[in-house]
Amino acid sequence: MKTLSGGCACGEVRYECTEKPLLQFICHCRDCQHSGGSAFMAFVFVPRDRLTYLSGNLHHYDVSAESGRLLRRQFCGSCGSPVSAHWPAAPLVELLTSASLDDQRLFTPTHELWMSRAEPWHPVHPDTLKLPHGPDEQLVRATLRAHFAARQQP
Numbered sequence: 619m620k621t622l623s624g625g626c627a628c629g630e631v632r633y634e635c636t637e638k639p640l641l642q643f644i645c646h647c648r649d650c651q652h653s654g655g656s657a658f659m660a661f662v663f664v665p666r667d668r669l670t671y672l673s674g675n676l677h678h679y680d681v682s683a684e685s686g687r688l689l690r691r692q693f694c695g696s697c698g699s700p701v702s703a704h705w706p707a708a709p710l711v712e713l714l715t716s717a718s719l720d721d722q723r724l725f726t727p728t729h730e731l732w733m734s735r736a737e738p739w740h741p742v743h744p745d746t747l748k749l750p751h752g753p754d755e756q757l758v759r760a761t762l763r764a765h766f767a768a769r770q771q772p
């Protein structure tokens with residue numbers, strides 16, 4: 619059953635997902651500022667095996683995160699909208715940009731990353747857990763591990 623859908627600005631790239639987001643982040647890192655064109659990017663994490671790209675031509679480029687892991691950032695080849703990203707070395711989850719969601723009300727951020735790089739002119743969200751640097755590995759991995767372990771239950 620489809621739980622969310624989305625795509626790029628011109629409509630060529632379209633996706634559907636049958637699972638609700640596992641985690642929701644705002645990231646203020648320099649790469650996200652460049653990729654998003656402003657002060658931050660906002661992402662929801664979904665399991666990649668529950669996500670289907672229906673149409674369009676996703677282009678990508680890879681950036682090396684401070685953790686040393688490569689993040690693959692994907693955008694529409696026609697309009698350039700940032701649509702999604704994933705870690706090729708850890709491909710269980712796909713990050714979907716909040717702007718690409720058809721129903722943007724789905725986005726309810728829980729965490730903000732890289733507050734040490736946040737632009738001072740942007741007001742701070744009152745309800746997020748704020749981290750000075752990248753994702754707390756325990757937080758991300760523990761959440762994802764719990765999700766995938768729960769699937770094994772009969």
Ligand SMILES: [Zn+2]
Binds near residue numbers: 628695
């Ligand atoms: Zn497009």
Ligand SMILES: [Zn+2]
Binds near residue numbers: 645647649
């Ligand atoms: Zn970032």
